Amino acid sequence: MSKLPDPFREGLARGWQAHNGADGLPDEVTCDVAIVGTGAGAGITAEILTKAGLAVVLLEEGPLRTSSDFNQREAEAYSSLYQESAARRTMDGAISVLQGRCVGGTTVVNWTSSFRTPENTLQHWQDKYGLQEFSESAMAPWFEQVERRLNMHRWEEAPPNRNNEVLRQGAQKIGISADVIPRNVKGCWNLGSCGMGCPTNAKQSMLITTLPAALEAKARLYYQTRAQRLDIKDGKVQAIQCVPIRVNGEKVSDKVMRVKARHYVVAGGAINSPALLLRSNAPDPHGFLGKRTFLHPVSFSAGIFAEKVAAWAGAPQSIYSDHFVHNAPADGPMGYKLEAAPLQPGLASMLMGGHGATLAARMQHYPHTQMMLSLMRDGFHPESVGGTVRLNPDGSPLLDYRLTDYVFDGMRRSLLTMAEIQFAAGAQMVMPYHEQGQYYRSWAEAKAGIAQLEMKPLLMGVGSAHVMGGCWMGGTEKQGVIRPDGVHWHIDNLSVHDGSIFPTSIGANPQLSIYGATNKLATQLAKQLTGKSVQLA
Known part of the structure; x- marks a missing residue:
């Protein structure tokens, strides 16, 4: 070439x-x-x-x-x-922050x-x-x-990859809205990288x-x-x-x-x-100055399917659901936006959780894994004050962002939603990104298991790529x-x-x-x- x-x-x-x-x-x-x-x-x-x-x-x-x-x-x-x-x-190590x-x-x-x-x-x-x-x-x-x-235009130049199609199919089956994401691309090769x-x-x-x-x-x-x-x-x-x-x-x-x-x-x-x-x-x-710094804290859920998902290939994000944002008043429980997350091997090894033999076993499912994410809409409720930018002794920045019970409540509800969608779309197993997370083999089992997770920093897996x-x-x-x-x-x-x-x-x-x-x-x-x-x- x-x-x-x-x-x-x-x-x-x-x-x-x-x-x-x-x-x-x-x-x-x-x-x-x-x-x-x-x-x-x-x-x-x-x-x-x-x-x-x-x-x-x-x-x-x-x-x-x-x-x-x-x-x-x-x-x-x-x-x-x-x-x-x-x-x-x-600052407490509880949230990974991706910025260019x-x-x-x-x-x-x-x-x-x-x-x-x-x-x-x-x-x-x-x-x-x-x-x-x-x-x-x-x-x-x-x-x-x-x-x-x-x-910027709606991404309809190629069908959604299976990673995104799961979100659309599952959302439709449980009766919530899903739509196509606009993307800022021209002549996209659909590589997924x-x-x-x-x-x-x-x-x-x-x-x-x-x-x-x-x-x-x-x-x-x-x-x-x-x-x-x-x-x-x-x-x-x-x-x-x-x-x-x-x-x-x-x-x-x-x-x-x-x-x-x-x-x-x-x-x-x-x-x-x-x-x-x-x-x-x-x-x-x-x-x-430095106060009210917000992240859209993100929760993740892995669904394992019989067919190959190949979540590393194709447009990373092309389907979304705003159902739980539109129906979230500012003075109510935290709302969240649903999207898919691409899974290159390195990123997958983090989002699938565990280490050593546990991670190796989970990576056996890698080609069949669909990864869903939820963006928490922070900053609207009085109990959602975000974080504070501070300075290290050398002058470099440090974000002090404390995960509160209000945020954790939104995250637990998002894990339940994502599991329900993944099972509705045909997942054989679903696992939340949580230190206590495990593979659940039915929606009923997932609902009971997620309800028992301890929602604490460093136990709940949280990331963000959006800082505001x-x-x-x-x-x-x-x-x-x-x-x-x-x-x-x-x-x-x-x-x-x-x-x-x-x-x-x-x-x-x-x-x-x-x-x-x-x-x-x-x-x-x-x-x-x-x-x-x-x-x-």
């Missing part, structure tokens, strides 16, 4: 300005706008601001990897494309599911946080532009869409370059102090590059963005860290454009919510800085 094109490397060959901090940094860089991060919020912002004619500098602590580097090998992908080599966990750490951020490694912010989430923000500009009708044009730009970077450039991540557009418009990229702290004085950022780092996150040297700009955009992702502001001693008169909050928007300074236009309430030339701006979790995979909100905020910022009206698409 002939070698596939690599548009990013072709751009570098044409002279795009991309610099590896590990190879050396200048003492000072100046620009109109400095953007920390290169993920969903940063990419959209960079394209819009360069369209307005602004000189943009992008700062990324992760490495530059392109489609030529993506080889569908988990060990290499996890170590080079994810925060802390895919080993990031909450590379040029393009999590957009490079997500599973492409693309949902608009649910109407009931937007209404909650209006009612509780004064975000009147974020109604469903007001946000629709911003979502539409992003959907065109990133080729989205979480390791797309080797065919089908995924419309920031790596092949907005970042190339910004670099073509003379933006400058510094990767393996960490934004260490903001110099803040008299209500303004004076500069960003940056340090060169290796792929493993260690500093190369004590060399500091100062980036000076008219305006600064922090878009390092929830956890890293609050941490940067905390390291910088940013004004926080109401003690909000920590720098949330509010209609007044007593309702949030930043204004509804994305500008910090107490720092005039600083904006935040990433998932940390959300006052609650989304209740759906958040990438399109970040894209849509950032599209709005970045367009307003471009108008503020230049007087020009520009559009993403």
Whole structure:
């Protein structure tokens, strides 16, 4: 087979300005706008601001990897494309947190599911946080532009793989809704390796869409370059102090590059963005910064089928059910969204639980295993306050997120739902991801067994790939860290454009919510800085 094109490397060959901090940094860089991060919020912002004619500098602590580097090998992908080599966990170790750490951020490694912010989430923000500009009708044009730009559409180009079809079949049999997931792909090869970077450039991540557009418009990229702290004085950022780092996150040297700009955009992702502001001693008169950080804590259930499922092949996520989100009032039990999880071998070895002989026995079922997941919608109920971003002694971020009885109640109900769906779809056995979990051979047996599980941290298997909050928007300074236009309430030339701006979790995979909100905020910022009206698409 002939070698596939690599548009990013072709751009570098044409002279795009991309610099590896590990190879050396200048003492000072100046620009109109400095953007920390290169993920969903940063990419959209960079394209819009360069369209307005602004000189943009992008700062990324992760490495530059392109489609030529993506080889569908988990060990290499996890170590080079994810925060802390895919080993990031909450402070008590009870929740595994997957976030991207590379040029393009999590957009490079997500599973492409693309949902608009649910109407009931937007209404909650209006009612509780004064975000009147974020109604469903007001946000629709911003979502539409992003959907065109990133080729988001219902994934009906290929039938759902068996892993996803189980969810649809089982949901229909127990009488709940299920539908097709929109995905941001173009010419997808249906390989199933989205979480390791797309080797065919089908995924419309920031790596092949907005970042190339910004670099073509003379933006400058510094990767393996960490934004260490903001110099803040008299209500303004004076500069960003940056340090060169290796792929493993260690500093190369004590060399500091100062980036000076008219305006600064922090878009390092929830956890890293609050941490940067905390390291910088940013004004926080109401003690909000880093608080209300949400995860969509995820529970998992493995169903074993007589026929081969091959959950590693095909679009990772193409079917979902919102039945238990739509029917979950904010003041009631925690709601959850149902989806399927792809199972590459390394990920499977974790989600199937156990170790040694137990894990080896479970892996015998690997080709016949279907994996379902439930995303907990956190942040709506008074007993769902999320977590707090703190700093380790070295200044690195640490998320303190305590699993409460309220969250555990939602997780137990989700395990019951997933088991019922899997048995309805023909599973021979079902096992919840729990230290005390075992294979149940009927729905009745599963219902009794799951009811007896001890719901405690480190016993209940919990993960998350969605991090939101920590720098949330509010209609007044007593309702949030930043204004509804994305500008910090107490720092005039600083904006935040990433998932940390959300006052609650989304209740759906958040990438399109970040894209849509950032599209709005970045367009307003471009108008503020230049007087020009520009559009993403």
